[in-house]
Structures are given as C-alpha cells and as structure tokens.
Amino acid sequence: MLVAAALALAFPFMVNAYWLSVGVLAMFYAIVAASWALLAGYAGQFSFGHMAFVSLGAYTSGLLVMTFGVPIPFGMVAGVLMCAIVGSGIGFVCLRMRGPYLALFTVAFSEVLRIVIVSENEVTGGSGGLEVTPLFHGRTDAPYYYLGLILLVASLAIMLFLVTSRWGLFFRAIRENEDAAAAAGVKVVRFRILAFAITSSFAGLAGGFYGHYIGILTPDIGSVDQMGLVVAMAVIGGAESIVAAMIGALGLEFLVEALRSYGQWRLVLFGALLLLTMRFARNGLLALAWQQFNAILPLPLRDVVGGKGQLGTGTASSPQPPTARGGGVS
Amino acid sequence: MTNYLLIQALNGLVIGIIYAVIAAGLTVIFSILKIVNFAHGEVYMMGGYFAYFAIALAGIPPLPAVLVAMTLSFALSILVERALLTPLYSPTTERKGDYGILVTFGISIFLRALALIIYGPYPLRPPSFWPGVAVVGDLVMAWDRVFAGGAGIAMLIGLVWFMNRSPWGEALNAVSQSRESAAIVGINDQRFYMLAFGLGGALAGGAGALVGPIYSLSPSMGLLPDTQAFAIVILGGMGSVAGSILAGLMIGVSESMFVALFPDPSRSLTYAQAFSLLILMLVLLIRPTGLFGRTHVAME
Amino acid sequence: MSPLIEACDLTKRFGGIVAVSGLNLAVRHGELVGLIGPNGSGKTTAINMLTGHLAPAGGHIFLRGTRADGHSPSEFAAWRVGRTFQITQLFSRMTVLENMLVPGLARPHSHKVAVTRTARRHLEFLGLAALETLQAKNLSGGQQKLLELGRALMLDPEILFLDEPFAGVNPFLRDRIIELVRTLHADGRTFVIVDHDIEALQRLVQRMVVMSRGEKIADGTVAEVREDQEVLRAYAGV
Numbered sequence: 001m002l003v004a005a006a007l008a009l010a011f012p013f014m015v016n017a018y019w020l021s022v023g024v025l026a027m028f029y030a031i032v033a034a035s036w037a038l039l040a041g042y043a044g045q046f047s048f049g050h051m052a053f054v055s056l057g058a059y060t061s062g063l064l065v066m067t068f069g070v071p072i073p074f075g076m077v078a079g080v081l082m083c084a085i086v087g088s089g090i091g092f093v094c095l096r097m098r099g100p101y102l103a104l105f106t107v108a109f110s111e112v113l114r115i116v117i118v119s120e121n122e123v124t125g126g127s128g129g130l131e132v133t134p135l136f137h138g139r140t141d142a143p144y145y146y147l148g149l150i151l152l153v154a155s156l157a158i159m160l161f162l163v164t165s166r167w168g169l170f171f172r173a174i175r176e177n178e179d180a181a182a183a184a185g186v187k188v189v190r191f192r193i194l195a196f197a198i199t200s201s202f203a204g205l206a207g208g209f210y211g212h213y214i215g216i217l218t219p220d221i222g223s224v225d226q227m228g229l230v231v232a233m234a235v236i237g238g239a240e241s242i243v244a245a246m247i248g249a250l251g252l253e254f255l256v257e258a259l260r261s262y263g264q265w266r267l268v269l270f271g272a273l274l275l276l277t278m279r280f281a282r283n284g285l286l287a288l289a290w291q292q293f294n295a296i297l298p299l300p301l302r303d304v305v306g307g308k309g310q311l312g313t314g315t316a317s318s319p320q321p322p323t324a325r326g327g328g329v330s
Numbered sequence: 331m332t333n334y335l336l337i338q339a340l341n342g343l344v345i346g347i348i349y350a351v352i353a354a355g356l357t358v359i360f361s362i363l364k365i366v367n368f369a370h371g372e373v374y375m376m377g378g379y380f381a382y383f384a385i386a387l388a389g390i391p392p393l394p395a396v397l398v399a400m401t402l403s404f405a406l407s408i409l410v411e412r413a414l415l416t417p418l419y420s421p422t423t424e425r426k427g428d429y430g431i432l433v434t435f436g437i438s439i440f441l442r443a444l445a446l447i448i449y450g451p452y453p454l455r456p457p458s459f460w461p462g463v464a465v466v467g468d469l470v471m472a473w474d475r476v477f478a479g480g481a482g483i484a485m486l487i488g489l490v491w492f493m494n495r496s497p498w499g500e501a502l503n504a505v506s507q508s509r510e511s512a513a514i515v516g517i518n519d520q521r522f523y524m525l526a527f528g529l530g531g532a533l534a535g536g537a538g539a540l541v542g543p544i545y546s547l548s549p550s551m552g553l554l555p556d557t558q559a560f561a562i563v564i565l566g567g568m569g570s571v572a573g574s575i576l577a578g579l580m581i582g583v584s585e586s587m588f589v590a591l592f593p594d595p596s597r598s599l600t601y602a603q604a605f606s607l608l609i610l611m612l613v614l615l616i617r618p619t620g621l622f623g624r625t626h627v628a629m630e
Numbered sequence: 631m632s633p634l635i636e637a638c639d640l641t642k643r644f645g646g647i648v649a650v651s652g653l654n655l656a657v658r659h660g661e662l663v664g665l666i667g668p669n670g671s672g673k674t675t676a677i678n679m680l681t682g683h684l685a686p687a688g689g690h691i692f693l694r695g696t697r698a699d700g701h702s703p704s705e706f707a708a709w710r711v712g713r714t715f716q717i718t719q720l721f722s723r724m725t726v727l728e729n730m731l732v733p734g735l736a737r738p739h740s741h742k743v744a745v746t747r748t749a750r751r752h753l754e755f756l757g758l759a760a761l762e763t764l765q766a767k768n769l770s771g772g773q774q775k776l777l778e779l780g781r782a783l784m785l786d787p788e789i790l791f792l793d794e795p796f797a798g799v800n801p802f803l804r805d806r807i808i809e810l811v812r813t814l815h816a817d818g819r820t821f822v823i824v825d826h827d828i829e830a831l832q833r834l835v836q837r838m839v840v841m842s843r844g845e846k847i848a849d850g851t852v853a854e855v856r857e858d859q860e861v862l863r864a865y866a867g868v
Binding site for chain 1: 365366368413414417427428429430431432433435436437438439440441442443444446447553554557560564597600601603604607608610611614615
C-alpha cells in the first residue's frame with residue numbers, strides 16, 4: 001500500500017509530459033469507474049446513464065464559468081449539485097424499474113441528454129465543442145495530476161466509508177433481494193434514490209474536473225461508447241469492488257494510451273476483454289488474480305492477504321473456506 | 331400541405347414496418363431466452379453491411395442480397411449465442427439477469443467498434459433495389475421504400491406463419507411459455523435457444539439490409555433502432571408479436587408526423603432521434619407491461 | 631382487549647381472480663394462531679396484505695388500533711411486524727451475520743455493537759452461531775429457514791407471520807421449529823402461522839383459522855375446527 005502511495009505521489013517526476021496527461025485522465029476514469037461500480041455492482045442498480053452525469057457536471061460547470069464568469073471551484077460544485085438533484089430525480093422515477101428496464105431507461109436518458117446538447121448548439125457549442133477555462137495555467141499537467149489524485153483519494157475514501165457503514169449493508173441487501181430488504185425494515189425507496197444521487201455526484205465531480213482540464217467539451221463524453229469503456233474498466237477490474245474497479249480503470253486507461261498506435265482497435269480490444277471477462281472471470285480479473293495469488297501462498301499467509309484483498313468488496317470470495325475475518329463487514 | 335403530410339405518413343408507415351420487423355426479432359429473443367438483447371441494433375447494422383458487401387464483393391443482385399444478409403445475420407447471432415450466452419442456461423450461473431444485461435451491452439460495444447474498423451466511419455450506400463420513384467396521383471415515393479415496406483410485410487407474415495404452422499415454430503412457442511414443460515415433452519432446450527436468437531438476428535439483419543439503400547449505412551446506425559425497437563416491444567407488450575407490429579406502425583407514423591410538424595425545422599431532424607427515446611422512457615415510466623402485456627410469444 | 635392486528639373486510643383481486651374476499655380476522659397479543667386452507671385459498675395473499683407487501687383492493691387493516699393498510703413493508707417492519715416467506719428470501723451473497731445485521735441496523739437509534747451482540751444471541755438460540763461467516767447461499771435448506779426466522783427476530787417483532795415454515799422440512803427440524811416457536815411465544819411474541827402441515831400446527835397452536843377460495847370459513851379451537859363440516863368439505867375439494 002505504501003509503495004503504491006509513494007509511486008502515485010512521485011509519478012509526475014518519473015514520466016514525461018505525455019504520460020503525465022495520461023495519468024490525469026486515468027484519475028478521471030478511476031473516479032467514474034469506481035462510482036459506477038458502487039451504483040451497479042454494489043447497489044445492484046445497472047444504470048447505463050452514468051456518463052450522462054459526467055457530461056452534465058462538465059457542461060454545468062463549463063457553462064456557468066464561461067457565461068457568468070463564476071469561479072471554477074463554484075462551477076464544479078454547482079455541477080456536483082446539479083448531478084445530485086438530477087440523479088435523485090432519475091432514482092425516483094426508476095423506482096419501479098428493475099434490471100433491464102432500468103438499464104434501458106438510463107441509456108435512453110443518456111442519449112436524450114446528448115441529443116439536446118448537440119441540438120442546442122448555440123448554448124452548448126454542440127458537436128463543435130464548448131471552450132472551457134482551464135483550472136491551472138502552467139506549462140505542466142502536474143497540478144492537474146495532483147488535484148486528480150486528491151479528488152480520487154477523497155472520493156474513494158468517501159465511497160469506502162459508505163460501503164463499510166450500515167448504508168453499505170443496506171445497498172447490498174437491496175441488491176440481493178429487494179423484497180426481503182423491505183421486509184427487514186430497509187427503506188428501499190430512500191436508499192435507491194440515495195445510491196443514484198451519491199454516485200451521480202461523483203460522476204459530476206469527475207466531469208467538472210475533466211472539463212476544466214481538457215479545456216474543450218464535446219457531447220461525446222456522454223456517449224454510449226464512453227459508457228461502454230467505463231463499464232469495461234469496472235467489469236474487467238471487478239464490478240463489485242470499488243477498489244478493483246478503480247484499478248481496472250487505471251490499468252485500462254494506461255493500456256489505452258500504450259496502444260495508441262492501434263487507433264480504433266483499442267475499443268474492439270476492450271470490448272473483447274469485457275466479453276471474455278464476463279464469460280470466464282465474472283468477478284473481474286483482479287479477483288481472479290487474487291485467487292491465484294492466494295492459492296500459491298503458503299498456508300499461514302493466506303488469510304491475511306485474502307482479508308486485504310476484500311477491501312471495498314461486496315462479497316466474500318466464495319471458494320475460500322470461512323475465515324475468522326469473514327466478509328466485508330468491519 | 332396535406333399531400334406533404336400524407337407522404338410523410340406513408341413514409342412513416344414504411345419505417346414503422348421496418349421497426350416492427352426489428353421489434354419482432356427482439357420479441358422472439360426475449361420470449362425464449364428471457365433476456366433483453368442490447369446488441370440487437372448492432373445485428374441490424376451488420377445485416378446492412380452484409381448486404382452491401384454481398385453486392386459489392388460477390389456481385390449478388392440487390393434483392394437476393396437481402397436474403398444473404400439474413401442468412402449471415404442468422405449465423406452471426408448463433409455464433410454469439412454459443413460463445414457468450416450459454417451461461418444463461420446453466421443452473422450454476424448466478425444473477426442471470428445482470429449477466430444478460432452486461433454481456434449484450436458488451437457485445438453491442440464490441441460489434442460497433444469492430445464495424446468502425448472494418449467498414450470505416452464514412453456512410454456507405456448500397457445500390458437501390460429498384461431505382462426511381464413510384465407515382466400515384468399526387469403521391470410520390472421512392473421504389474426502395476415501397477420495396478422495403480413490402481419485403482418487411484413479407485418477413486412479418488413469414489414469421490407469423492413460421493411460429494404458427496411449422497413444427498419448429500410451435501416448439502418455440504412451447505419453450506417460450508414454459509421451459510420445464512417443453513423439456514418434459516422432449517423438446518431439447520439448447521437448440522431452440524440457438525434458433526430463437528438466430529431467428530431474431532435474421533430479422534434484424536434483414537431489416538438492416540432493406541434500409542441500406544434508403545438511409546445508407548454507418549457503424550453507429552444500430553444505436554437508435556435498438557432503443558426504438560425496445561420502445562416498440564414494451565409498448566406492444568413484451569412477448570406479443572402482434573402487439574409489436576401494431577406498436578411499430580404507430581411509432582413509425584407518429585415519428586414521421588413529429589418531424590413534419592416540428593416547429594423548428596433546423597432542429598427537427600436531431601430531435602426526431604430523441605422522439606422514440608422519449609417514447610421509450612415514457613412507456614417505461616407509465617406502463618412497463620405495455621398495451622398488450624404478455625409474457626410469452628402468442629399468435630393472434 | 632383490543633386486537634394487536636385486525637383485518638376488516640379485506641379484499642384483493644388479481645386480474646379477474648378474487649384472491650381474498652371480505653376477510654375479517656383479529657389477532658390479539660399473545661395468541662398463537664394457525665392459518666390453513668387448501669391451495670389457492672388466499673392465505674399467502676392475506677399475509678402479504680397484513681405485512682405491507684400488497685395493498686388491499688378493499689377493506690382495512692388496523693395495527694394496534696391505527697390504520698395500516700397501504701403502507702410499505704419497511705414501515706410494517708418498523709412497527710415490529712415480522713414475517714418469513716414461503717420460499718426463503720435471504721441475502722444470498724451476504725454472510726449469515728450480515729443477514730442478521732441488516733434488519734437490526736435498519737431500526738432507528740441502533741448501534742452496531744449492541745446489534746451485533748443481539749444478532750449473535752439470536753444465532754445462538756437458533757443453533758446457527760457456528761455458521762456466522764458463511765454466505766447465506768451456502769446454508770442447507772433447513773438452516774436457511776432458521777436464518778430467515780432469525781432475521782425476522784431482529785426486528786424485535788411483537789407479531790410474527792410465518793409462511794409455511796414446515797414446508798419440505800425433515801421431522802427433526804420440524805420439531806426444532808415447533809420448540810423454537812413455543813419458546814418465543816412464551817417470551818411474549820404473537821404468532822400467525824400458515825402451513826399445510828396440520829399435524830404440526832395442531833401440536834403448536836391454540837386457535838385455528840381456515841380459509842377457502844379467499845374466504846374465512848372457520849375460526850376456533852383446534853378441536854372445533856377439526857369437526858367442522860365445511861372445513862372437511864373444502865379440503866375434500868367439493
């Protein structure tokens with residue numbers, strides 16, 4: 001853990017400008033993928049509209065800053081608030097929808113938002129893009145990287161706090177069996193809406209950060225293909241573990257750039273990876289790696305490592321025999 | 331003006347028939363495999379391209395190319411089903427619903443990205459089935475559209491006949507109503523899942539082939555028809571082919587009228603795309619069981 | 631003494647079928663009631679209405695004198711009405727302990743330490759203490775039934791509706807369950823038990839209610855109901 005932290009902090013000094021920018025984007029995708037994993041994998045609400053909130057947060061902040069001269073931090077906060085409100089709205093209207101219907105509705109919502117942004121191009125700049133004031137004016141991306149890191153760590157901390165609290169239990173209960181959760185006294189309505197509101201806020205935060213980093217916003221950030229990329233990141237990493245999803249995002253983002261010369265083949269590759277992971281390693285590659293790693297460890301060490309590997313996980317890894325540490329409950 | 335509206339309505343009818351074909355395919359898949367197939371639009375897209383390349387590379391005339399496209403779409407669908415969907419039938423797979431959603435979503439992403447590479451991002455237009463326009467009094471319609479409408483109707487009739495009269499179709503009906511009962515009577519499950527998925531894909535691919543000359547092909551052309559098809563299937567009552575047909579026509583016509591009557595012409599086309607999406611959202615909100623509300627494929 | 635829970639003229643329709651028709655049922659604090667009837671008589675539908683899972687089409691439900699129909703299952707749970715399901719509904723991928731913690735922590739003013747202690751006490755009582763860290767889906771059928779009972783107990787329920795607790799259960803477990811219910815009843819909890827195992831119920835309950843085709847056709851002591859002609863006819867399928 002400490003090694004990872006040290007690496008993360010020293011990163012800008014270790015790489016050139018190109019890879020640093022990749023690192024910034026990796027921070028962005030990590031927040032988005034982790035929050036999606038929280039909503040879909042952990043709380044069981046398979047929403048494909050997550051990128052719509054990234055888009056919403058980005059455009060809200062961008063438009064406020066460009067049109068009204070609002071200072072960027074306020075713009076970003078406004079973006080987060082907007083996403084919290086709209087997210088709650090979506091959570092509310094989707095209350096009676098489950099599984100595929102929820103997925104369908106959120107995809108439709110996402111596309112409608114994208115179409116509105118494209119159509120109202122006088123306001124939003126449409127497909128041509130909206131120029132947005134960058135956060136930092138300097139020659140290096142290092143400030144962006146550190147800000148992204150801070151946002152990622154803060155987001156992760158909040159999400160992990162959430163999942164280890166009783167709210168985490170309620171989310172999982174709702175995911176496992178909504179009727180039983182209700183019979184057990186869990187206020188299902190409240191928590192489903194909360195799940196949407198909270199995760200959408202994180203998406204909006206990431207969106208605001210993205211907008212003020214890239215400097216030009218296009219509707220594509222809210223496209224279904226972007227959603228697919230995020231889904232791939234989360235699932236390949238491990239959709240039910242926030243940490244795994246985050247790592248999946250980081251890994252894939254770097255992979256995306258490493259394979260830059262292959263151009264369009266990358267999305268094909270990730271699509272294929274996503275499908276293969278779903279088919280053969282449903283809990284994600286990280287979980288698979290942990291299992292293999294655990295299996296080759298000498299016996300006394302196994303439980304220790306296994307315990308750590310479940311940080312932020314929604315399930316206890318089934319093949320392991322019951323240990324004293326048990327599942328994700330603290 | 332009324333002529334204009336009438337022509338728009340007729341165009342809408344043709345489009346509605348195409349939607350109905352796509353939706354019928356989706357219904358067959360849903361009622362047998364019990365999953366919502368997010369990749370359906372991409373098979374539609376592939377069908378369009380299959381026809382195009384059949385014509386361009388193999389020199390097959392446009393009309394038979396549609397059949398080639400349907401066959402290839404059938405094959406593609408079966409390939410996908412065997413490779414990725416078999417866990418849905420195994421009792422050891424947990425949370426099948428989630429799996430279905432994620433896997434078919436993943437397939438749509440994959441196929442769309444693949445198409446982008448293989449076919450390139452620029453729209454392609456296959457040659458017409460029948461060049462020129464048909465003129466009846468004051469009404470004008472491209473022969474391609476007329477043909478598409480007619481072929482679509484033929485496909486739908488073929489589907490209904492198949493489901494009602496052929497032994498395979500009746501078996502599919504049985505499986506859609508109850509897997510367990512069908513298995514007891516000796517109907518082997520897995521081949522029927524293959525058949526259902528293939529059949530649904532063939533219909534989608536055929537629709538794509540029909541639409542190519544009218545609207546031209548692009549890798550992302552499957553996105554909207556996908557959601558439109560869902561809107562139709564849900565509106566028509568998931569599992570009712572007749573309902574899908576009716577709902578398809580309704581949506582096709584109303585979408586055309588929406589474009590025709592939209593106050594701001596510069597935005598009408600882009601917002602037209604949102605039309606069916608909004609219908610879908612509305613239907614999901616208000617009446618998830620649709621107008622006819624059935625849980626298995628039933629033939630009227 | 632006014633009833634703990636009361637159904638007045640309760641009706642429920644599904645499409646064209648009347649599942650429950652004009653049901654009047656009052657259960658007082660401390661009672662142990664058995665609810666029996668042939669398949670399709672509306673027993674589970676009645677329970678679903680009495681626990682908030684279904685809203686009645688007609689009639690009212692009074693809980694401790696206040697109108698309760700139309701409220702959500704989680705509200706009923708908060709009002710200390712517990713239930714188990716015909717087909718066990720557990721949180722499969724959560725551990726046994728977590729299954730118990732969910733209802734415990736859903737209650738207002740609950741603290742993790744105290745709730746965990748209570749949960750472990752109940753698990754001990756049910757004989758599931760050793761399985762605390764197992765995922766619920768890895769339990770045997772009987773253990774799952776007991777866990778579901780435990781989960782309901784975490785609500786500190788004043789009344790418990792058990793839906794077919796003896797279904798598909800071996801004789802040893804059946805006796806266990808009867809014993810557990812007796813102990814809980816002696817502790818002051820009220821029970822309404824639906825089942826087809828009339829023998830088991832007869833050993834356990836004081837009062838028997840019989841439903842047939844959505845209506846209540848008998849309500850009395852075990853002996854009274856056993857002799858009731860209408861009950862015999864209903865079961866004979868006449």
